[in-house]
Amino acid sequence: xxxxxxxxxxxxxxxxxxxxxxxxxxxxxxxxxxxxxxxxxxxxxxxxxxxxxxxxxxxxxxxxxxxxxxxxxxxxxxxxxxxxxxxxxxxxxxxxxxxxxxxxxxxxxxxxxxxxxxxxxxxxxxxxxxxxxxxxxxxxxxxxxxxxxxxxxxxxxxxxxxxxxxxxxxxxxxxxxxxxxxxxxxxxxxxxxxxxxxxxxxxxxxxxxxxxxxxxxxxxxxxxxxxxxxxxxxxxxxxxxxxxxxxxxxxxxxxxxxxxxxxxxxxxxxxxxxxxxxxxxxxxxxxxxxxxxxxxxxxxxxxxxxxxxxxxxxxxxxxxxxxxxxxxxxxxxxxx
Amino acid sequence: xxxxxxxxxxxxxxxxxxxxxxxxxxxxxxxxxxxxxxxxxxxxxxxxxxxxxxxxxxxxxxxxxxxxxxxxxxxxxxxxxxxxxxxxxxxxxxxxxxxxxxxxxxxxxxxxxxxxxxxxxxxxxxxxxxxxxxxxxxxxxxxxxxxxxxxxxxxxxxxxxxxxxxxxxxxxxxxxxxxxxxxxxxxxxxxxxxxxxxxxxxxxxxxxxxxxxxxxxxxxxxxxxxxxxxxxxxxxxxxxxxxxxxxxxxxxxxxxxxxxxxxxxxxxxxxxxxxxxxxxxxxxxxxxxxxxxxxxxxxxxxxxxxxxxxxxxxxxxxxxxxxxxxxxxxxxxxxx
Numbered sequence: 001x002x003x004x005x006x007x008x009x010x011x012x013x014x015x016x017x018x019x020x021x022x023x024x025x026x027x028x029x030x031x032x033x034x035x036x037x038x039x040x041x042x043x044x045x046x047x048x049x050x051x052x053x054x055x056x057x058x059x060x061x062x063x064x065x066x067x068x069x070x071x072x073x074x075x076x077x078x079x080x081x082x083x084x085x086x087x088x089x090x091x092x093x094x095x096x097x098x099x100x101x102x103x104x105x106x107x108x109x110x111x112x113x114x115x116x117x118x119x120x121x122x123x124x125x126x127x128x129x130x131x132x133x134x135x136x137x138x139x140x141x142x143x144x145x146x147x148x149x150x151x152x153x154x155x156x157x158x159x160x161x162x163x164x165x166x167x168x169x170x171x172x173x174x175x176x177x178x179x180x181x182x183x184x185x186x187x188x189x190x191x192x193x194x195x196x197x198x199x200x201x202x203x204x205x206x207x208x209x210x211x212x213x214x215x216x217x218x219x220x221x222x223x224x225x226x227x228x229x230x231x232x233x234x235x236x237x238x239x240x241x242x243x244x245x246x247x248x249x250x251x252x253x254x255x256x257x258x259x260x261x262x263x264x265x266x267x268x269x270x271x272x273x274x275x276x277x278x279x280x281x282x283x284x285x286x287x288x289x290x291x292x293x294x295x296x297x298x299x300x301x302x303x304x305x306x307x308x309x310x311x312x313x314x315x316x317x318x319x320x321x322x323x324x325x326x327x328x329x330x331x332x333x334x335x336x
Numbered sequence: 337x338x339x340x341x342x343x344x345x346x347x348x349x350x351x352x353x354x355x356x357x358x359x360x361x362x363x364x365x366x367x368x369x370x371x372x373x374x375x376x377x378x379x380x381x382x383x384x385x386x387x388x389x390x391x392x393x394x395x396x397x398x399x400x401x402x403x404x405x406x407x408x409x410x411x412x413x414x415x416x417x418x419x420x421x422x423x424x425x426x427x428x429x430x431x432x433x434x435x436x437x438x439x440x441x442x443x444x445x446x447x448x449x450x451x452x453x454x455x456x457x458x459x460x461x462x463x464x465x466x467x468x469x470x471x472x473x474x475x476x477x478x479x480x481x482x483x484x485x486x487x488x489x490x491x492x493x494x495x496x497x498x499x500x501x502x503x504x505x506x507x508x509x510x511x512x513x514x515x516x517x518x519x520x521x522x523x524x525x526x527x528x529x530x531x532x533x534x535x536x537x538x539x540x541x542x543x544x545x546x547x548x549x550x551x552x553x554x555x556x557x558x559x560x561x562x563x564x565x566x567x568x569x570x571x572x573x574x575x576x577x578x579x580x581x582x583x584x585x586x587x588x589x590x591x592x593x594x595x596x597x598x599x600x601x602x603x604x605x606x607x608x609x610x611x612x613x614x615x616x617x618x619x620x621x622x623x624x625x626x627x628x629x630x631x632x633x634x635x636x637x638x639x640x641x642x643x644x645x646x647x648x649x650x651x652x653x654x655x656x657x658x659x660x661x662x663x664x665x666x667x668x669x670x671x672x
Binding site for chain 1: 500501502503504505506507509512513515516519520525526529530533534535536537538540541544545546547548549551553558584585586587588589611612
């Protein structure tokens with residue numbers, strides 16, 4: 001009899017054999033990476049492991065309610081036997097915390113739901129689920145971890161943020177079943193949605209007004225930009241522009257949407273969204289980033305206007321190609 | 337043995353005995369009233385009844401994908417034995433379609449989830465669930481209606497729109513279970529969220545920019561207004577301002593949020609939202625409207641500036657009272 005071990009089985013076995021784990025969230029962290037790391041950390045501690053959590057960047061204010069969030073720090077590995085990187089599709093996503101020697105001394109595990117994953121780890125489990133948090137839930141259940149309110153709150157936050165509250169196209173009945181399971185275990189959906197979606201600051205009002213006034217729709221691509229000058233005038237932080245690209249992408253004229261943010265360090269942060277049928281992960285990947293078909297991003301060195309022009313052109317090509325493809329097929333059929 | 341009939345039982349019995357039904361959605365219809373009416377209409381037809389659907393106002397464009405939506409018209413009753421009004425808390429919510437004589441000739445049934453319901457019908461079933469569509473689902477299951485994709489799509493649209501995609505504080509595991517049941521019956525959550533949340537028009541971008549630029553936060557109340565002049569300048573319809581009040585209410589500084597819309601007929605449409613702990617339904621009710629604690633509204637005769645001033649003042653009092661209440665309790669305790 002042949003027993004096939006899944007990647008999840010292998011990871012569960014490695015955890016059962018492990019003692020000390022360092023868990024990484026990705027740079028510019030969101031609710032899924034932070035929630036997944038914290039949920040897994042609480043689970044590992046229940047199993048008797050020492051679990052520490054790391055992130056190169058600060059955790060956004062709207063996630064500060066999560067249990068254990070204060071323990072995040074830009075840590076490097078010390079004597080861990082397990083290094084786990086969650087919700088990150090390549091090693092650059094942990095920022096400058098990579099350390100070749102110390103990483104080589106541990107088992108490197110990557111759990112992720114991004115199709116652009118580069119398989120950089122010793123043990124990689126990728127499943128294109130709506131959130132990485134759902135994979136962590138599966139893993140914890142396999143490990144017979146008892147779901148408590150802390151774990152459930154962390155994981156439900158991951159699901160809620162990555163699906164924009166069950167609103168993205170990849171939300172399945174399985175996603176809702178995971179949410180119910182976590183609510184039954186003590187997570188409050190109301191508390192989470194209030195924390196993550198209703199704690200925007202007035203910065204957002206001051207920044208989005210001008211940003212929407214200068215939005216441009218061109219050949220199916222709706223874009224706007226946030227310059228350092230706009231941030232100064234609105235007396236706002238960059239964080240206030242989070243969510244702007246999702247908003248742009250809700251316009252039906254926008255086949256693709258983009259927000260370009262001047263980071264002030266010579267780079268431009270680019271967030272991309274698209275309607276089903278148009279894949280923006282390729283554009284993001286071509287510019288050194290990654291993500292999903294309908295939600296991707298990259299950080300590009302260059303001037304705001306120049307980066308924006310190059311990427312808008314690439315997006316317009318992508319939109320045109322997706323519109324032309326069925327057109328071409330139809331014209332071939334008609335000629336038959 | 338005493339058998340207690342619930343309101344739902346009584347309504348199910350009336351439907352089984354009925355032949356011709358007219359189903360009303362409320363004025364300025366939303367996804368819950370339209371989805372509930374259509375879902376129930378399809379169910380009644382399966383049971384052999386003739387079911388027609390009525391609404392005083394046109395159905396918003398983002399709901400035009402619903403099966404059967406073309407049948408909505410500003411109808412009055414003719415020879416129906418059942419008149420059912422869904423998702424409406426008082427009779428004025430069906431607009432000018434009320435007709436005393438014909439309404440008196442039929443059994444008037446009201447199914448609703450608003451706490452401000454005035455119990456105007458012969459048979460009223462109110463339950464403070466997240467959406468009226470959930471009540472319709474319960475009723476159809478009790479009537480042994482087979483859930484098909486059409487019914488499921490209509491009802492899931494009701495749930496999704498009223499909970500803003502499971503994001504409102506009243507979303508319970510039961511709400512998610514109803515959603516799973518409807519997805520399993522053939523409703524596509526992705527299609528629904530795409531239709532209702534991603535089919536805003538560029539009007540929205542042109543209108544929200546200026547509306548956010550003139551937003552005011554004062555004593556915990558964040559408000560903005562949409563004048564006829566702003567609509568002209570943005571070349572936008574009133575529909576483009578839908579959702580603006582929800583957006584304002586996501587700012588954590590906003591204990592209450594309001595959008596005042598100059599309707600162009602001498603009235604002002606007022607949409608109110610609030611954070612948990614602050615009840616805006618009382619303010620809406622005092623001005624002739626109604627709704628829920630955290631989401632309510634009213635239409636007020638008067639000039640934009642004057643109506644706005646009166647209601648902002650009432651909201652500020654409500655915010656102040658809610659902040660002072662725990663303060664007062666604390667000071668009493670300290671004096672003990």
